[in-house]
Amino acid sequence: xxxxxxxxxxxxxxxxxxxxxxxxxxxxxxxxxxxxxxxxxxxxxxxxxxxxxxxxxxxxxxxxxxxxxxxxxxxxxxxxxxxxxxxxxxxxxxxxxxxxxxxxxxxxxxxxxxxxxxxxxxxxxxxxxxxxxxxxxxxxxxxxxxxxxxxxxxxxxxxxxxxxxxxxxxxxxxxxxxxxxxxxxxxxxxxxxxxxxxxxxxxxxxxxxxxxxxxxxxxxxxxxxxxxxxxxxxxxxxxxxxxxxxxxxxxxxxxxxxxxxxxxxxxxxxxxxxxxxxxxxxxxxxxxxxxxxxxxxxxxxxxxxx
Amino acid sequence: xxxxxxxxxxxxxxxxxxxxxxxxxxxxxxxxxxxxxxxxxxxxxxxxxxxxxxxxxxxxxxxxxxxxxxxxxxxxxxxxxxxxxxxxxxxxxxxxxxxxxxxxxxxxxxxxxxxxxxxxxxxxxxxxxxxxxxxxxxxxxxxxxxxxxxxxxxxxxxxxxxxxxxxxxxxxxxxxxxxxxxxxxxxxxxxxxxxxxxxxxxxxxxxxxxxxxxxxxxxxxxxxxxxxxxxxxxxxxxxxxxxxxxxxxxxxxxxxxxxxxxxxxxxxxxxxxxxxxxxxxxxxxxxxxxxxxxxxxxxxxxxxxx
Numbered sequence: 001x002x003x004x005x006x007x008x009x010x011x012x013x014x015x016x017x018x019x020x021x022x023x024x025x026x027x028x029x030x031x032x033x034x035x036x037x038x039x040x041x042x043x044x045x046x047x048x049x050x051x052x053x054x055x056x057x058x059x060x061x062x063x064x065x066x067x068x069x070x071x072x073x074x075x076x077x078x079x080x081x082x083x084x085x086x087x088x089x090x091x092x093x094x095x096x097x098x099x100x101x102x103x104x105x106x107x108x109x110x111x112x113x114x115x116x117x118x119x120x121x122x123x124x125x126x127x128x129x130x131x132x133x134x135x136x137x138x139x140x141x142x143x144x145x146x147x148x149x150x151x152x153x154x155x156x157x158x159x160x161x162x163x164x165x166x167x168x169x170x171x172x173x174x175x176x177x178x179x180x181x182x183x184x185x186x187x188x189x190x191x192x193x194x195x196x197x198x199x200x201x202x203x204x205x206x207x208x209x210x211x212x213x214x215x216x217x218x219x220x221x222x223x224x225x226x227x228x229x230x231x232x233x234x235x236x237x238x239x240x241x242x243x244x245x246x247x248x249x250x251x252x253x254x255x256x257x258x259x260x261x262x263x264x265x266x267x268x269x270x271x272x273x274x275x276x277x278x279x280x281x282x283x284x285x286x287x288x289x290x291x292x293x294x295x296x297x298x299x300x301x302x303x304x305x306x
Numbered sequence: 307x308x309x310x311x312x313x314x315x316x317x318x319x320x321x322x323x324x325x326x327x328x329x330x331x332x333x334x335x336x337x338x339x340x341x342x343x344x345x346x347x348x349x350x351x352x353x354x355x356x357x358x359x360x361x362x363x364x365x366x367x368x369x370x371x372x373x374x375x376x377x378x379x380x381x382x383x384x385x386x387x388x389x390x391x392x393x394x395x396x397x398x399x400x401x402x403x404x405x406x407x408x409x410x411x412x413x414x415x416x417x418x419x420x421x422x423x424x425x426x427x428x429x430x431x432x433x434x435x436x437x438x439x440x441x442x443x444x445x446x447x448x449x450x451x452x453x454x455x456x457x458x459x460x461x462x463x464x465x466x467x468x469x470x471x472x473x474x475x476x477x478x479x480x481x482x483x484x485x486x487x488x489x490x491x492x493x494x495x496x497x498x499x500x501x502x503x504x505x506x507x508x509x510x511x512x513x514x515x516x517x518x519x520x521x522x523x524x525x526x527x528x529x530x531x532x533x534x535x536x537x538x539x540x541x542x543x544x545x546x547x548x549x550x551x552x553x554x555x556x557x558x559x560x561x562x563x564x565x566x567x568x569x570x571x572x573x574x575x576x577x578x579x580x581x582x583x584x585x586x587x588x589x590x591x592x593x594x595x596x597x598x599x600x601x602x603x604x605x606x607x608x609x610x611x612x
Contacts (some may be wrong), residue, residue, distance in 0.1 A: 273428075
């Protein structure tokens with residue numbers, strides 16, 4: 001079995017070695033122009049030429065959970081595109097979001113500011129019952145985040161394209177379910193895939209429907225958020241703040257107004273990093289399953305966009 | 307049935323009303339000198355005179371989980387002393403500790419500092435497998451914290467006076483188990499009750515046994531920690547930092563060296579606040595059970611100290 005790897009910008013060696021160790025029957029090579037078509041390809045941000053040349057692979061594995069960038073390319077028709085289900089990302093995401101929510105609901109940043117002035121002042125916490133949290137997107141990551149927040153005692157609402165059932169989570173779905181969902185949220189957490197239907201979904205209209213003084217956590221894609229709308233809603237007080245891990249342009253340009261905004265907390269797209277060992281094990285497992293003629297989780301519906 | 311309430315420093319009205327509503331058969335009064343002995347007393351930091359006069363109550367309910375301050379008083383012998391089991395505190399504590407641990411293991415404070423300088427720089431996170439967390443004290447609060455950290459994917463160790471079994475937690479116990487427990491910890495979370503045996507337990511010797519560069523979270527009592535030993539271990543680099551919610555003197559004096567220390571995160575004893583509604587419901591429930599001749603959880607072993 002032949003496997004080609006193509007991940008410009010990432011060091012290929014650990015992936016080549018890891019895949020070879022996990023699939024002893026396979027020969028794993030880094031892609032270069034002119035290689036014969038492999039059985040499987042493992043890619044992140046591959047050049048179009050690679051996709052064209054390797055159009056005959058049995059499956060194309062994305063080295064991440066979000067495949068929006070890959071779907072911008074011309075993909076070989078009929079090719080099975082498989083994304084990572086989790087690979088250690090869901091737990092990181094749950095931790096990131098719980099940290100952001102706790103900072104908001106418990107006022108930890110204010111306590112840290114007090115400490116710099118040697119001020120001892122207890123504040124009444126926001127009651128959990130008065131801090132319902134809405135999760136947009138109930139895929140592998142969204143479900144894990146919803147569960148973690150529910151376990152911390154918050155009322156949790158979920159919104160997804162199709163109806164989802166998740167214990168202890170109030171579910172909303174589709175365009176008709178969106179206004180009711182938004183009106184329930186004191187904190188909105190975005191974990192949607194980026195598709196033509198979800199681009200710009202966080203805008204003046206949708207964010208304006210949240211409870212007054214709401215808080216936004218965007219950990220999906222920068223293009224979900226209309227940045228100038230966020231700034232306007234912070235100015236008007238409709239939003240009290242936001243934690244943002246993703247941006248329309250990454251790295252965020254040094255002169256971007258987000259950097260200096262006192263009510264924004266920014267991180268450089270680190271909410272959930274692909275963990276190499278877990279990703280390799282998952283891809284190897286799926287290749288074995290495909291070779292046995294079985295189906296695998298994470299197959300991308302190209303028309304749907306995720 | 308007669309109930310007296312005595313909580314100098316807290317507003318009594320909401321407690322009086324709440325207890326009366328939850329126990330319609332009871333007459334609830336605020337304690338004043340000369341009142342006849344009631345059936346039950348509900349107290350926080352009562353004067354010794356109140357304890358002396360009301361020595362004949364069937365049970366004395368503490369309005370908190372930690373009863374170390376109450377045990378400094380002369381308690382009427384034979385009186386049943388009952389503390390709160392949880393009353394909404396465990397989930398707050400779990401959230402507080404998870405927030406502190408995430409700040410350490412994910413380096414969120416460093417990202418916030420980067421953002422003030424418009425710096426976009428991803429850092430490799432500490433792997434969870436390389437960040438074992440030790441919980442001292444596996445009571446109601448400690449168990450909930452251990453479970454939350456385990457669910458976030460950290461290896462978790464627990465240490466308690468007597469052997470405890472908790473799914474997914476490596477348990478250690480007693481003085482003989484302490485060195486092995488400490489040697490396992492990259493993060494140490496203290497949730498012990500304060501007793502003569504645990505006073506000063508966080509000192510140069512014990513903290514010096516943690517993994518190099520370890521992190522301390524103290525959310526139990528200030529008197530568990532020898533403050534000058536913490537400062538010395540931060541200076542030597544044996545500890546990389548600490549989050550402290552409790553102090554030997556509270557409020558922490560304005561000239562205390564902790565305030566300005568760059569590697570300490572301080573909060574004013576807010577990790578878990580008594581939630582009135584839940585506490586009242588719990589006390590009412592226990593009074594009903596005692597009236598039916600049943601046993602209740604949370605009875606303090608005065609000799610043991612918790």
